[in-house]
Amino acid sequence: MRTLGLAAFVAMASPAWAGDVALLIANETYDNAPDIRAASDMLDAVPALQAAGFDVIQGEDVTIAELQSLVGQAQAKADGSGRVIIAVSGLFASSAQGSWIFGTDANAPTLLNAGGQGVPTSALMTVASASPGQSVLLLGSQEQDTSFGFGLTAGLSVPTASQGVAVVSGPAETIASYLSNGLLREGESVAVSAEAFPELTASGFLAPLIPFMGGAEAVVVAEVDPNAAEKAFWDAAKSINTEFAFQGYLNKYPEGLFADVAQTRIDRIKAAPAERAKALEEALALSRDARREIQRSLTLLDYDPKGIDGIFGKGSRAAITKFQTVNGLDATGFVTRPFMNRLGAQAERRSAELEAEAERRRIELERQDRAYWKATGALGDEVGLRSYLERYPDGVFAEIATVRLAPFEAARRAAAAEQDRADWDAARSVNTSAAYQGYLQSNPEGAFVAQANARVAEIEFETKNAAALEAAKRNEERLGMSQGTKQLVEDRLMRLGLKPGKVDGVFDDRTRRSIRRYQDARKLQKTGYLNQRTVVRLLADSVLR
Numbered sequence: 001m002r003t004l005g006l007a008a009f010v011a012m013a014s015p016a017w018a019g020d021v022a023l024l025i026a027n028e029t030y031d032n033a034p035d036i037r038a039a040s041d042m043l044d045a046v047p048a049l050q051a052a053g054f055d056v057i058q059g060e061d062v063t064i065a066e067l068q069s070l071v072g073q074a075q076a077k078a079d080g081s082g083r084v085i086i087a088v089s090g091l092f093a094s095s096a097q098g099s100w101i102f103g104t105d106a107n108a109p110t111l112l113n114a115g116g117q118g119v120p121t122s123a124l125m126t127v128a129s130a131s132p133g134q135s136v137l138l139l140g141s142q143e144q145d146t147s148f149g150f151g152l153t154a155g156l157s158v159p160t161a162s163q164g165v166a167v168v169s170g171p172a173e174t175i176a177s178y179l180s181n182g183l184l185r186e187g188e189s190v191a192v193s194a195e196a197f198p199e200l201t202a203s204g205f206l207a208p209l210i211p212f213m214g215g216a217e218a219v220v221v222a223e224v225d226p227n228a229a230e231k232a233f234w235d236a237a238k239s240i241n242t243e244f245a246f247q248g249y250l251n252k253y254p255e256g257l258f259a260d261v262a263q264t265r266i267d268r269i270k271a272a273p274a275e276r277a278k279a280l281e282e283a284l285a286l287s288r289d290a291r292r293e294i295q296r297s298l299t300l301l302d303y304d305p306k307g308i309d310g311i312f313g314k315g316s317r318a319a320i321t322k323f324q325t326v327n328g329l330d331a332t333g334f335v336t337r338p339f340m341n342r343l344g345a346q347a348e349r350r351s352a353e354l355e356a357e358a359e360r361r362r363i364e365l366e367r368q369d370r371a372y373w374k375a376t377g378a379l380g381d382e383v384g385l386r387s388y389l390e391r392y393p394d395g396v397f398a399e400i401a402t403v404r405l406a407p408f409e410a411a412r413r414a415a416a417a418e419q420d421r422a423d424w425d426a427a428r429s430v431n432t433s434a435a436y437q438g439y440l441q442s443n444p445e446g447a448f449v450a451q452a453n454a455r456v457a458e459i460e461f462e463t464k465n466a467a468a469l470e471a472a473k474r475n476e477e478r479l480g481m482s483q484g485t486k487q488l489v490e491d492r493l494m495r496l497g498l499k500p501g502k503v504d505g506v507f508d509d510r511t512r513r514s515i516r517r518y519q520d521a522r523k524l525q526k527t528g529y530l531n532q533r534t535v536v537r538l539l540a541d542s543v544l545r
Helices: 039-051 064-077 121-128 172-183 190-195 228-240 243-252 259-284 288-300 314-326 337-375 382-391 398-415 418-430 433-442 449-464 466-478 483-495 509-521 532-538
Strands: 021-026 055-060 084-089 092-095 098-102 118-120 135-141 165-171 201-204
Touching (some): 021 064, 039 084, 055 064, 064 121, 064 228, 084 172, 121 165, 165 172, 172 190, 288 337, 288 532, 337 382, 337 509, 382 398, 382 449, 418 433, 449 466, 483 532, 509 532
Parallel strands (some): 084 135
Antiparallel strands (some): 092 098
C-alpha cells in the first residue's frame, strides 16, 4: 500500500482544519534604519484569522531574539496537520546566499553576522513547507537606501519556493491589504486572489482551482515520503538554529531520526556563551599587570580574588563571577570590556570614597591627639609626657614626647642610687617582663618604676598578641613585595603626613609606627604589618591609576 499526500482541494464549506497556524510579524519601527511604511497594518487580519480557526502567533516591532523565538514557535506548531500562513514585513537585506528579515534592534548587519541579527527567509520557507499544498509565505518589504555592511544589499530577494508552498511578495502595505482582503476570501485560490493586487508578485504552488480558504477534502495525487513531515520539521529547526527550535523538535519527536543530533546541538548552544566569553577574554590579550589591576580592583570592592598575582585561578574566577552577577552582567567568570569598564569605574569611586572617609577619620583622630597633647605633654612635665605616650604611642607628638622625656630620665639616673641604676640597666639589657618585674620587686621606690611598669605592659601586650602579630608578619612576607613596592608604600605614607622615616624600602620602627597610624585611621587591623587589603587601600592612587 502506498502512502499518499499533496492534496488537491474541492471548494466546499467545511470546518477549519485542525492545526491551522498563522505567524504574523510586523516590524515597522527600527532603531537603526528608516521605518517600514504600514507594516503594522498586517495585524489587522488577526481577528479574521482567529475566527477562521487559525492559531495565530504574532509580533509587532520585535527584536532579534523575539523574532527568532516567534519563528521557533511557529516551527514547533506547524506539524503538517493544517494550513500554514507565514506573513512577515520589515527590513530585508540580500546576498548571493539569500535574504534575511531583521529584528528592530539590528545594528549594521553584514554577511558575517546576519544570522545573529535576524532570520533567513529560507528558514521561513522551511517552516511553511511543513504543510505542502496548504502553505502561503507572504513577504512585505519597502524600497529604501539603507546601507548594509560587507556582502549585503538592501531589499528582498524572493526565495525559491519549496514544493507545495505559494510565495507572495511586494510592498508591506499591499501585503497587509492582501492578507485581509485577498488571501482570506472564501473559495479563491492564491493564484486568483493575488491577481487583484498588481503590485504583488506570486510564485511557487499556484494551483488556480484550489481555494486556500473555504474548506477542503483531500484527494490523492502523488506519493510522498512517510517521514516527510518530520524531515521538514527538522529542516526548519536547523534553519532557525536556536535551542528553542531544537527542543521543539525533540518535544514532538523524542525518538526521532535526528534526536541525537538535536540534543548535541542544544548542548553546544548552551555551552556557547562560556566559550564565547573565554574567546573574548583571550582577545583582550591582558598583561600580567592588567590582571593584577583587575584583582586589586576586585579586592577594593570586597570581591576577594584570593591573591594579587596576575593569575586568574578559582578565586579570581569566583570573584569575577560574583561581580558580574551583582552588576547584571553575563556571569561567565571571564573578563570582557564591559566588565573592565564597570569594574574600573566602581573601583575608582570606591577608592575616592575610602580616601575621603579615611581623611575624615584621620582629621578627627589628629584633633583628639592634639587636644590631648595640649592638655598633657605640651605642659612639659614628665607626668604629662608619659600620659600622652601611654594613650598615643604612635601619635603626632610621640617622637617629641620621647625626646622631651630623655632629660627627665637622665636627671633621674643622676639622682638614682648606683645600685638602682645597675638594676635598671640589667633589666633593660634582658628586656623581658620577668626582668622588669624583678627590678620593681628590688626597687619599689626606684627611679625607674614608671618606665618598668610601662615596659611590662608593652611586653605583656606583645606576648598576648604574639600569634596575631606573627601571623600579620607572615602575611606581609607572603606578599613578596619588592624594594620598589616598599618604597611606594613609604612614599604614600610620607605624602599622607604619617612620617615613615627615610623612603628607602626598609621598614624600621618608624615605618611600623606609620603603618599602625594609617591602619588605625582606616579601621583596619592595627598591627604595623601590611596585608593584601592594606596594600590595596594604600596604593589605590599610586598603583591602580
